[in-house]
Amino acid sequence: MKRTLLCLCLLAFTLFQTQAQSLKSPDEFLGYKLGTRFTPNYKVVDYYEYVTNQLSNAKIHQYGQTNELRPLVAAIVSSQENIDNWETIRTDNLKRAKLMEGEPSGKKIGIVWLSYNVHGNEANSTETAMKTLYEIARPDNTTSREWLKNTVIIFDPCVNPDGRDRYSNWINQVAGTTPNPNPEAAEHNEPWPGGRANHYLFDLNRDWAWQTQVESQQRMKFYNTIMPHIHVDFHEQGSNSPYYFAPAAEPVHDQVTQWQRDFQDIIGKNHAKYFDENGWLFFTKESFDMLYPSYGDSYPMFNGAIGMTYEQGSSDLAILTDEGDTLKLEDAIAHHYTTGMSTVETASKYSEKMVDEFANFFNKSVNNPKAKYKTYIVRGTNHPDKLKKLTDFLDSQQIVYGIGSSSKAVSSFNYLTGKTENAGVQNGDILISAFQPKAVLVQAFFEPNTFASTSDTYDITAWAVPYMMGLDAYATETKMDVKPAKYSKPQGQVNVGSKPAAYLLKWETLEDAKFLGHLLKNDIKLRFAEEPFSVAGNSYATGTLIITRKGNMHMGSKFDDIVKNAAKTYDRNLTSTPTTFVETGKDFGSNGVKFLDAPKILVLRGDGVSSLGFGEFWYFMEQELNYPITMVDVNDFGRINLDNYNTLVLPSGSYGSALGGSRMDDVKSWVRGGGKIIAIERSINTFAGKDGFSLKNYASDSDQKEANKKTDEEKEKEALTPYADRGDLFASSRLPGAIFKLKVDNTHPLAFGYPDYYFTLKNNSSRYAYLAGGGNVGIIEGVDSYVSGVAGDKAKERLAKSVVFGVESYGRGSIVYMADNPLFRAFWQNGKLFVANSIFFVGQ
Numbered sequence: 001m002k003r004t005l006l007c008l009c010l011l012a013f014t015l016f017q018t019q020a021q022s023l024k025s026p027d028e029f030l031g032y033k034l035g036t037r038f039t040p041n042y043k044v045v046d047y048y049e050y051v052t053n054q055l056s057n058a059k060i061h062q063y064g065q066t067n068e069l070r071p072l073v074a075a076i077v078s079s080q081e082n083i084d085n086w087e088t089i090r091t092d093n094l095k096r097a098k099l100m101e102g103e104p105s106g107k108k109i110g111i112v113w114l115s116y117n118v119h120g121n122e123a124n125s126t127e128t129a130m131k132t133l134y135e136i137a138r139p140d141n142t143t144s145r146e147w148l149k150n151t152v153i154i155f156d157p158c159v160n161p162d163g164r165d166r167y168s169n170w171i172n173q174v175a176g177t178t179p180n181p182n183p184e185a186a187e188h189n190e191p192w193p194g195g196r197a198n199h200y201l202f203d204l205n206r207d208w209a210w211q212t213q214v215e216s217q218q219r220m221k222f223y224n225t226i227m228p229h230i231h232v233d234f235h236e237q238g239s240n241s242p243y244y245f246a247p248a249a250e251p252v253h254d255q256v257t258q259w260q261r262d263f264q265d266i267i268g269k270n271h272a273k274y275f276d277e278n279g280w281l282f283f284t285k286e287s288f289d290m291l292y293p294s295y296g297d298s299y300p301m302f303n304g305a306i307g308m309t310y311e312q313g314s315s316d317l318a319i320l321t322d323e324g325d326t327l328k329l330e331d332a333i334a335h336h337y338t339t340g341m342s343t344v345e346t347a348s349k350y351s352e353k354m355v356d357e358f359a360n361f362f363n364k365s366v367n368n369p370k371a372k373y374k375t376y377i378v379r380g381t382n383h384p385d386k387l388k389k390l391t392d393f394l395d396s397q398q399i400v401y402g403i404g405s406s407s408k409a410v411s412s413f414n415y416l417t418g419k420t421e422n423a424g425v426q427n428g429d430i431l432i433s434a435f436q437p438k439a440v441l442v443q444a445f446f447e448p449n450t451f452a453s454t455s456d457t458y459d460i461t462a463w464a465v466p467y468m469m470g471l472d473a474y475a476t477e478t479k480m481d482v483k484p485a486k487y488s489k490p491q492g493q494v495n496v497g498s499k500p501a502a503y504l505l506k507w508e509t510l511e512d513a514k515f516l517g518h519l520l521k522n523d524i525k526l527r528f529a530e531e532p533f534s535v536a537g538n539s540y541a542t543g544t545l546i547i548t549r550k551g552n553m554h555m556g557s558k559f560d561d562i563v564k565n566a567a568k569t570y571d572r573n574l575t576s577t578p579t580t581f582v583e584t585g586k587d588f589g590s591n592g593v594k595f596l597d598a599p600k601i602l603v604l605r606g607d608g609v610s611s612l613g614f615g616e617f618w619y620f621m622e623q624e625l626n627y628p629i630t631m632v633d634v635n636d637f638g639r640i641n642l643d644n645y646n647t648l649v650l651p652s653g654s655y656g657s658a659l660g661g662s663r664m665d666d667v668k669s670w671v672r673g674g675g676k677i678i679a680i681e682r683s684i685n686t687f688a689g690k691d692g693f694s695l696k697n698y699a700s701d702s703d704q705k706e707a708n709k710k711t712d713e714e715k716e717k718e719a720l721t722p723y724a725d726r727g728d729l730f731a732s733s734r735l736p737g738a739i740f741k742l743k744v745d746n747t748h749p750l751a752f753g754y755p756d757y758y759f760t761l762k763n764n765s766s767r768y769a770y771l772a773g774g775g776n777v778g779i780i781e782g783v784d785s786y787v788s789g790v791a792g793d794k795a796k797e798r799l800a801k802s803v804v805f806g807v808e809s810y811g812r813g814s815i816v817y818m819a820d821n822p823l824f825r826a827f828w829q830n831g832k833l834f835v836a837n838s839i840f841f842v843g844q
Contacts (some may be wrong), residue, residue, distance in 0.1 A: 023054050023138060026130040034127050035330030037175075037317070038168035041070055041161040047130050048075050048157060051137055057083045057148070058137050064218025067199035070161035072218060077137050078152040079145070082109055089152060090226055096359040097227050097304060098366050098437040099398060110351035112344055113154040113228035113305075118205045118296055120163020121195035122236035123171075124312060124329055128336040129157035129234075135337075136344065144341075147348035154228065159296075160197075160204050160215065167195025171316060179317035181326045183239070188316055193611035200623070201615025202825070205233065206459070209294035209445070210827035211396055212619075224398055229354045230306045230347050233296030234336055236314040240322045242281035243335050244288060244311035245271050248297070251452040252290040255370060255440045256301055259357045263306050263350070270346045274338050291452055292459040293444040294827075302440045304361040306354075310339050365439035373434065373475040375482065376446045377404070377412065380428025382471050384489045385509040387430065389829055390469055391487040397445075400436045402482040404429035412474035413448060415466040416757070418741075418787060423474045433482040448475060449788045460737025460763065462789025463827075467739050467759040470830030492571040494564055500549070500576030502588060503563050504535075507543030507753050510624070510829075513836035515570040516545060517627040520598040522562050525551035527593045528841060530749065533585025536577045543752030543841070546588055548580060594844045599627070601839065602640065603649040604658065606633040613652035613680060616823040620835060624826075627839075634658040642670040647839060652681035652821060659686055668692060672811025676843040678835075680818045681764065687815065688768060694808050695817055699769040731792055735765045738789030742778040742804055749841035750777045750807055750816065753833050759787060760804055760820045761828055765795045767802045768819055778805035778834075805834060807842055814843040 027033050029047050052060040057080040064072040082089060085106060092104035093111060114132070116125040133155050136144045158164050167190065175187040182188075193201055198213055207216040237244065246264040268284050275282050288309050290298050300307035312335050315327040347354060364370075378390060380403075394401050409424035425431065434442055444450075445465045452461055466473035496503060505512060507528070519526060527546040534540065552559040567574035580588035587593070601621070605614045621629045629649075632640055637658045642648070648667070659667060671677060679687060687693040742758045744751050751758075758778055770776045783796040806817045816838045822831025 023051065023134070025134055026127075033330075034131055035328065035333050038123055038172055038329075039127060039130070040168060041126075041158055041165050044126055044130060044157050045071055045073055048073055048133065048155070051075070051133055055137055055139070056080060059083065061222070063222035064215070066162045066215055068162045068165075070165070072159075072161070072215060073157070074222070075133060075155040075157075076152065077133070077148065077155065078109075079148040082148065082152055086152070093227055093358075094225075096355070097362045099224075099227065107150070108352045108355040110151045110230070110347045110354050111154065111226060111228040112151060112230045112232075112347045113156070113223075113226070113300075114232050114234070114340055114343070115156045115159050115296055116234045117157070117164050118159040118233060119196045119203070119235060120160045120165070120198070121167035121190060122234075122314065123164055123167055123195070124236065124315065124332040125234035125336050126158045126164060127329070128333045128340065129155055131333060131337050132340045133157070135341065144344070147344050149348075150351040151344060151348045153344060154226065156219070159219065162199045163195045163197055163204075170195070175317055179328075181318045181320040183319055188319060192607050192609070193605075193614070197611060197615060200619040201611045202619065203612060205235075205296050206292075206294050206825055207827075208296055208299035209397075210825060212826035217396075220396070227303065228300070228305055229358050230343065231296065231300035231308070232340070232343055233307075233309050234340075235309055235311045236332070237311040239314050239319045239327055241311070241313050242283065243275070243313065243339075244283055244286070244309070245339055246297075246308040247285050248290040248309075249286050249288055249458075250454050251457060253293070253298065253302070253444065254451050255443055256290055257357075257361060259360075260301055260306055263354070263357075264308060266350070267306070267308065267343060267346045271339050271342045274342055275335075278338075280335060287458065289458050291450065291457055291461065293441070293463070295459075302444050303438075304358050304440075308343075310336065312336050361440075362437050365437055366435060369434045369439035369443070371434035371439065371443050373413070373443075373447070373477055374479040375434065375476050376432040376442070377423065377425055377474040377476065378430040378432070378466070379472040380404075380426060380430065383509055385511045386469055386471060386829075387487055388489040390465070390471065391430065393465070394432070397438060397441055399432065399438045399442055399445075400482070400484050401430055401432045401487075403485045403487065404431045404482075407480075410476050410478040412476040415448060415464070415471070415473045415475070418448075423476070425480070430487060431480060431482045433480065435479065446475065452790055455731045455734045455736070455790045455792065457736045457790060460761065460789070462737060462739040462761065462787075464739070464788060467787065468761075468828055468830060470759070489571070492567060492573050494567050494574045496564065496574060496576035497578055499560075500578055501580050502549065502577050503545075503547040504540060504575045504577060505545040505547070505567070505572055506540060507545060509753065510832045510836060511570055512545070512572065512753070513833065513840065514625060515566055515572050516840060517625055518566045518570065519547065519563065520596075521627070522566075523555075524559070524562060525595070527588065527595050528844070529585070530592065530594060531585055533582045535579070535582045537583075538575065542747065543749070543837075546593060548588055550580075596840065596844055597646060599647045599839050600645045601627075601629040601647045601649060602642075602645040603629050603631055603651065604634050604637060604653075604655070605631050605651075606635060608634060608655060608657070609651055609653035610682070613821065616821065616826060617649060617651050617680070617835075619826055620823050620832065624832070625836065638663055642666065642675065646674065647676045647678065649678045650680065650683035650686065653683055655683060655686045668810075671813035671815065674812040674843075676814050676816065678816045678818070678838050680823075681821050682766075684766075684768065684817050684819060687817075693810075693815070694771050694774055695806070695815075696769045697767055699772070703769070732794040733765065734790060734792045735762060735795040736790050737761060737763050738791040739787040740780055740785045740791075740799070740804075741787050742785070743781050745775070745777050748775050748777045748807065749844070750775065750805060750834065750837050752837055752841060758834075759830070760822075761824055761831075762791075762799070762804075762820055763824070764819075765798055766819060767798050768806070768817065770801065770803050771806045771808055771817075774809065775807035776803050777807060779803050816842055
């Protein structure tokens with residue numbers, strides 16, 4: 001027996017030595033030294049596959065792929081014992097989080113998740129991901145072997161492969177054999193749109209909670225099967241900023257626990273020890289706050305983890321800083337590598353405490369959540385499409401909800417009115433209790449007004465789901481018994497005759513717009529109602545689609561098949577009428593019932609255009625509305641024949657060169673002839689105050705003078721403000737993403753399908769006066785229109801009596817002005833119908 005054990009030990013030692021000697025470093029595998037160039041994503045994946053194939057205590061998992069079909073992979077590394085017991089470790093962790101029934105049965109093992117390169121052009125971190133994997137997994141690294149005894153490390157080497165390859169391919173092409181550190185060199189000035197965003201030009205670091213993008217959706221499904229105890233997001237910042245690590249800056253969301261704050265501090269001090277030893281500068285507690293719930297640091301924090309952002313000064317390959325030092329890629333790798341290793345070291349040291357606190361987080365969530373409101377009530381009378389969107393969102397977050405039945409009224413906050421009133425549960429209401437594992441997420445998503453300890457925030461400050469989705473909802477401080485249930489959307493009904501004179505479909509949600517787009521792509525001719533009407537004993541509101549047999553008779557039976565199949569595909573309620581003679585309103589043959597010309601859409605992209613704004617429109621049209629557009633670079637706009645299009649979309653941006661001089665005259669002539677422009681956010685300034693357009697910043701010269709007088713007074717006050725107080729000087733003018741309630745003219749085609757109000761997310765304080773003689777469709781009436789989020793008093797005053805959504809008639813054409821972006825990050829669901837209306841209805 002002793003001889004057998006000795007042989008086994010010798011065999012294991014020989015195998016260990018063989019693995020240690022044969023495992024190639026990134027330099028050896030790639031054929032070049034890390035830091036001398038940027039590695040294409042496929043080679044990064046190759047190296048991760050190589051390491052996990054070489055070592056039995058490491059494995060790779062492909063959790064998805066990008067829009068451009070690049071794989072999304074993660075490596076899981078630990079001791080051999082932990083890898084062999086990974087399934088038990090993983091499920092034990094879900095049991096501690098109350099996301100799986102039962103009690104943990106194994107050891108307390110810490111789980112650290114390291115995410116690299118969520119912003120594609122912050123590319124040094126993926127290089128670091130290879131180095132860190134090698135050093136953690138290297139069998140002869142005795143230090144990391146000790147860490148791995150009680151810690152599992154998950155490496156996601158590139159969260160955004162499409163953006164990273166866009167950047168790395170560009171810089172590898174433009175950079176010379178020897179990097180040029182001159183900041184003016186071409187290799188430091190990316191062409192539009194840059195590599196930061198993903199394929200659809202979305203910032204994936206703002207998408208953790210909303211999960212609109214395929215990368216986020218697939219990553220979060222994987223994430224929720226593990227629920228790590230630490231999550232680190234590796235980033236880059238300006239080249240003249242050294243290095244940032246936690247603890248985070250204020251404001252920190254008040255749901256963050258003291259333990260989470262304390263452990264950020266513990267980890268930060270461990271990093272500081274190594275940075276001080278190397279003479280590297282760093283900063284903490286500045287710039288990067290913990291309020292907005294959709295970051296790679298905040299979202300894990302709201303899920304019980306210690307979430308952190310690490311920011312390295314951007315080097316590209318090499319860049320000269322203001323201090324006269326040359327920051328090289330190899331330096332940036334060394335810094336990120338150090339904090340990554342330091343994180344694992346600290347996690348291993350505090351592994352058991354970390355696991356216990358993670359369990360405490362969820363125990364408190366279930367039994368005693370930190371919550372003013374104990375139950376959220378979403379009316380079952382909301383449109384089924386909206387309820388389906390809500391419950392899909394809740395399901396993706398693993399938030400538990402139930403279906404209510406009638407109960408007595410309790411004191412509740414009404415999101416629509418902003419007032420507290422008595423409201424009871426009604427049959428079919430959706431109830432969300434604060435007493436559940438994901439209690440912190442529930443508070444973050446549903447609290448009417450997020451508390452911010454300072455107005456100086458890094459991102460938006462308001463996002464409550466009822467406002468975002470346009471839901472009739474209440475929040476009550478009364479705890480209710482909520483039994484988990486799943487929402488089942490009523491199936492659309494196709495109630496039509498055998499050969500109707502017309503099919504009718506009410507216009508209520510974005511799903512109706514998808515149905516319309518499908519018909520137009522299949523050459524179906526149709527009309528829409530600008531006034532209410534009744535026919536065959538049924539009443540219909542404005543916006544109702546009227547699909548007459550007349551005009552489609554050449555299609556024969558295909559006409560009926562296309563319309564009915566589309567209704568089934570999009571789960572719509574389709575009705576019909578045997579006659580076009582209406583009981584009230586206008587007959588379908590009236591000139592007052594508008595024929596709907598299929599939009600032929602041109603959208604501009606390129607230099608001067610917000611890449612994010614363009615991406616949001618592109619994504620909306622291609623992935624949500626599924627309607628064709630033609631994308632043209634602004635530099636090519638001058639050669640485009642506008643007569644081939646009837647709709648021109650200008651995403652947020654500056655169009656001075658594209659729409660300057662004689663080209664603006666061409667555009668004006670095209671609009672007068674029946675063309676339509678949709679101008680979003682900053683692109684409105686192309687027209688505001690310009691000759692020939694009615695959009696102005698102020699309604700009259702006297703208003704302008706009064707505003708200038710106030711501005712002069714503010715400038716004088718600013719000039720006399722002590723230097724030490726200047727940081728707070730602009731607090732009253734700040735507007736970092738707040739919610740305002742608009743008064744809406746829902747008789748206008750731009751607002752069909754809406755009630756007479758809308759909650760808009762304002763990210764700017766740009767003011768536009770009511771349109772004289774135009775369609776003031778969505779307006780801010782006064783300072784009382786403010787609802788939620790950080791908004792200074794001056795910002796509120798400035799926006800009073802201003803137009804947010806307006807339409808200017810211009811000859812036979814029209815210009816749609818959208819001062820706010822209804823497509824913001826694709827998560828502001830209730831704004832999307834405005835865009836569909838602007839495309840399909842306005843100007844018909």
